Amino acid sequence: xxxxxxxxxxxxxxxxxxxxxxxxxxxxxxxxxxxxxxxxxxxxxxxxxxxxxxxxxxxxxxxxxxxxxxxxxxxxxxxxxxxxxxxxxxxxxxxxxxxxxxxxxxxxxxxxxxxxxxxxxxxxxxxxxxxxxxxxxxxxxxxxxxxxxxxxxxxxxxxxxxxxxxxxxxxxxxxxxxxxxxxxxxxxxxxxxxxxxxxxxxxxxxxxxxxxxxxxxxxxxxxxxxxxxxxxxxxxxxxxxxxxxxxxxxxxxxxxxxxxxxxxxxxxxx
Amino acid sequence: xxxxxxxxxxxxxxxxxxxxxxxxxxxxxxxxxxxxxxxxxxxxxxxxxxxxxxxxxxxxxxxxxxxxxxxxxxxxxxxxxxxxxxxxxxxxxxxxxxxxxxxxxxxxxxxxxxxxxxxxxxxxxxxxxxxxxxxxxxxxxxxxxxxxxxxxxxxxxxxxxxxxxxxxxxxxxxxxxxxxxxxxxxxxxxxxxxxxxxxxxxxxxxxxxxxxxxxxxxxxxxxxxxxxxxxxxxxxxxxxxxxxxxxxxxxxxxxxxxxxxxxxxxxxxxxxxxxxxxxxxxxxxxxxxxxxxxxxxxxxxxxxxxxxxxxxxxxxxxxxxxxxxxxxxxxxxxxxxxxxxxxxxxxxxxxxxxxxxxxxxxxxxxxxxxxxxxxxxxxxxxxxxxxxxxxxx
Numbered sequence: 001x002x003x004x005x006x007x008x009x010x011x012x013x014x015x016x017x018x019x020x021x022x023x024x025x026x027x028x029x030x031x032x033x034x035x036x037x038x039x040x041x042x043x044x045x046x047x048x049x050x051x052x053x054x055x056x057x058x059x060x061x062x063x064x065x066x067x068x069x070x071x072x073x074x075x076x077x078x079x080x081x082x083x084x085x086x087x088x089x090x091x092x093x094x095x096x097x098x099x100x101x102x103x104x105x106x107x108x109x110x111x112x113x114x115x116x117x118x119x120x121x122x123x124x125x126x127x128x129x130x131x132x133x134x135x136x137x138x139x140x141x142x143x144x145x146x147x148x149x150x151x152x153x154x155x156x157x158x159x160x161x162x163x164x165x166x167x168x169x170x171x172x173x174x175x176x177x178x179x180x181x182x183x184x185x186x187x188x189x190x191x192x193x194x195x196x197x198x199x200x201x202x203x204x205x206x207x208x209x210x211x212x213x214x215x216x217x218x219x220x221x222x223x224x225x226x227x228x229x230x231x232x233x234x235x236x237x238x239x240x241x242x243x244x245x246x247x248x249x250x251x252x253x254x255x256x257x258x259x260x261x262x263x264x265x266x267x268x269x270x
Numbered sequence: 271x272x273x274x275x276x277x278x279x280x281x282x283x284x285x286x287x288x289x290x291x292x293x294x295x296x297x298x299x300x301x302x303x304x305x306x307x308x309x310x311x312x313x314x315x316x317x318x319x320x321x322x323x324x325x326x327x328x329x330x331x332x333x334x335x336x337x338x339x340x341x342x343x344x345x346x347x348x349x350x351x352x353x354x355x356x357x358x359x360x361x362x363x364x365x366x367x368x369x370x371x372x373x374x375x376x377x378x379x380x381x382x383x384x385x386x387x388x389x390x391x392x393x394x395x396x397x398x399x400x401x402x403x404x405x406x407x408x409x410x411x412x413x414x415x416x417x418x419x420x421x422x423x424x425x426x427x428x429x430x431x432x433x434x435x436x437x438x439x440x441x442x443x444x445x446x447x448x449x450x451x452x453x454x455x456x457x458x459x460x461x462x463x464x465x466x467x468x469x470x471x472x473x474x475x476x477x478x479x480x481x482x483x484x485x486x487x488x489x490x491x492x493x494x495x496x497x498x499x500x501x502x503x504x505x506x507x508x509x510x511x512x513x514x515x516x517x518x519x520x521x522x523x524x525x526x527x528x529x530x531x532x533x534x535x536x537x538x539x540x541x542x543x544x545x546x547x548x549x550x551x552x553x554x555x556x557x558x559x560x561x562x563x564x565x566x567x568x569x570x571x572x573x574x575x576x577x578x579x580x581x582x583x584x585x586x587x588x589x590x591x592x593x594x595x596x597x598x599x600x601x602x603x604x605x606x607x608x609x610x611x612x613x614x615x616x617x618x619x620x621x622x623x624x625x626x627x628x629x630x631x632x633x634x635x636x637x638x639x640x641x642x643x644x645x646x647x648x649x650x651x652x653x654x655x656x657x658x659x660x661x662x663x
Contacts, residue, residue, distance in 0.1 A: 058561040058562040060439070061286070061439050062286040065429065068429055068430075075561065106545050106546040107559060109545060109546055110543075110560030111559075131286055132284045132286055133284060136290070137282055155288075159291040159292065161291065164291075179287065179288060182447060
C-alpha cells in the first residue's frame with residue numbers, strides 16, 4: 001500500500017486545482033459485497049476525491065428511507081462489522097484517497113472502542129463519524145482516535161449554536177460534516193436557502209475543511225454549497241437511489257452511477 | 271445540557287447533533303415547569319378530574335387467601351384510557367402547551383400510549399399524530415379506531431420489523447425534521463435525557479400515593495413491590511418512592527415470550543447486554559455486532575428490545591431484581607386474577623400477577639405484604655386472549 005492521502009492533503013489538492021471535493025457515499029456491501037466494491041471503484045474512476053462509507057445498522061434514526069433500505073440490503077447479504085472492515089481493505093487495493101466511516105455508535109460500543117478503532121486503522125480508514133454521538137458523549141473516543149491516528153469527525157447542524165460550533169470545531173478532526181437540512185438523509189429537489197446561510201455561518205466560525213451532506217442531490221446543489229464556502233459536498237441518497245432502481249441490471253447501474261458521478265464532479269469545477 | 275442524564279454509566283444523550291438543542295430546550299422547560307405553581311395546579315386538576323386519581327390500593331383478599339400472602343393491587347387500571355400511561359401524557363402534554371408547541375407526536379406499540387396521547391391532544395386542543403408499526407396497526411385495529419375517534423392521526427410505519435422500535439425510529443425522524451413546532455411525547459422512561467428522568471417524574475405519583483396508602487392500611491412499608499417492565503415507566507413510577515427504603519424488595523417482571531432461552535423474548539434486562547438504542551445507553555437485545563434484535567412478547571407493551579436506563583442501573587447495583595415470565599404463564603396470571611378477584615388485567619400487568627404467584631409459592635415468602643402495580647386493564651386484550659383460549663367472540 002502506498003501513502004494514504006489525508007483529508008488535509010486531499011482538500012489542499014482539490015483547492016490547488018480550484019475545485020471542491022466530491023465525496024460520494026455508499027453503504028458497505030450494498031447490494032452485495034462484490035457489487036458494492038464495483039460501485040466504489042466506479043465512484044473512484046469517475047471523480048471521487050474522497051469516499052464516505054456507512055456500516056449498516058438495524059435502527060438508523062438519522063437516516064431516511066433510502067439509506068435505511070440500503071442498510072437492509074447490506075444486512076440481508078450478511079454484512080457484519082468484521083466484513084465491513086474487509087470491504088474497506090479491498091477498497092484500499094485500488095485507491096489511496098481518504099475514506100471516512102459513518103456509523104451508529106452501538107456498533108463501536110459493542111465491539112469496544114479500542115478494538116473497533118484498531119480494526120478501522122488496519123483496514124485503511126482515515127476517519128470515523130458516529131451519527132448518534134454528539135460531543136457530550138464523545139470524549140471517551142477522542143483518545144482512542146488519537147491513539148490510532150484516526151480523525152474523529154463531527155457534525156454541525158442548523159440548530160447548532162455558535163457556542164457549540166466552537167466546541168465541536170475544537171474536538172473535530174479531518175473535516176466538519178455540515179448537515180444541510182433540518183431532517184434526515186434523503187434526496188431532495190431543492191436546496192434550502194437556510195443551507196447556504198448555515199455554510200456561511202459555519203465557515204466564519206471554523207477553520208476546518210467543511211463538507212456538506214444530507215439532501216445534496218444534484219450538480220447545482222454541489223455548486224451552491226461550494227459557492228457558499230464549503231470545501232466539499234457529500235452525495236448519498238441520490239446515488240443510492242440509482243442502486244435501488246437498477247438492482248436487476250448491474251451494468252446499467254454502474255453506467256448510470258459513473259455518469260452521475262462525472263456530472264457531480266464537474267459541478268465542483270468552476 | 272444542564273445534567274448529563276446519567277444513571278451510573280447508563281442513560282445519556284446518544285442522538286444526532288440536530289436534536290441536542292431541542293433536548294436542551296426540553297430540559298430547561300421541564301426543570302422550569304415541574305416546580306411552577308400554575309403548571310402543577312393545572313396538572314393536578316387534570317390528574318384528578320380527567321384521569322381519575324388517586325387510584326385505589328386494593329387489598330386482593332381472595333388472591334391473598336389463595337396464595338398465602340397479603341397482596342395489594344395498585345389500581346392504575348382504573349384510570350381514564352385504561353392504564354398508567356395517562357399520568358405521563360398529561361404531564362408532557364401540558365409541558366408541550368406551556369412550551370408553545372403546536373403539534374404532538376408519539377410512538378405506540380399496542381396503542382395504549384397512543385390513545386393516552388391522543389386524548390390529551392384532544393383535551394388540550396393540540397393536533398396529535400401517532401406512529402405505529404403497520405404490523406401493530408393490523409393487530410390492534412380497535413386501538414387505532416380509538417385514537418382516531420379522539421382526533422388523533424395514526425401513521426403506519428412500514429420500515430424494519432414494523433413494530434414499536436420502528437415506530438420510535440420514525441417518530442425521532444419526524445421530530446428531527448419538525449423541531450420548531452413539534453413536541454415528541456415519549457411514552458416510557460427511555461430515550462435520550464431528559465426523557466427517562468422526566469417520564470419517571472410524571473409517573474412517580476403512583477409511588478407517592480402507594481406509600482401513603484400502605485402506611486394507612488398496614489402502618490408499615492410493604493415487603494415487596496412488583497411491576498411489569500417493558501420500557502419501564504409503570505415500574506419506575508411505583509419503585510421511585512421506595513428506592514431509598516432498602517428493606518423493600520423491588521422486582522421488575524419482563525415479558526419472557528416463548529422463554530428467555532429462545533430468541534422469541536422481550537426480556538431485555540434478563541437476557542440483554544449493554545448497548546445504545548434510541549438515545550441512551552442501557553441493556554438491549556442485540557447480536558454480536560450490535561444490530562438490534564426483534565423482541566417478542568404476547569403483550570405488545572413488553573415487546574421492545576430496549577429498556578429504560580435507570581432500570582439498568584438499579585439492576586447493576588442490586589437495588590432491584592429482574593426476572594421474566596413466559597407468554598403462557600402471563601395468560602395464566604390473566605385468568606387467575608380475573609377468576610379470583612373479578613379484575614381483568616392488561617396482559618402486561620398479568621406478567622406481574624403471574625410472578626406474584628410464583629413468588630408467593632416459595633416458603634420463605636409466605637405471609638409477606640406484596641404490592642403489585644396493576645398498570646392497566648385487559649379490555650384491549652380481549653380478542654387476543656379469546657384467540658389464545660380458542661374461544662370465538
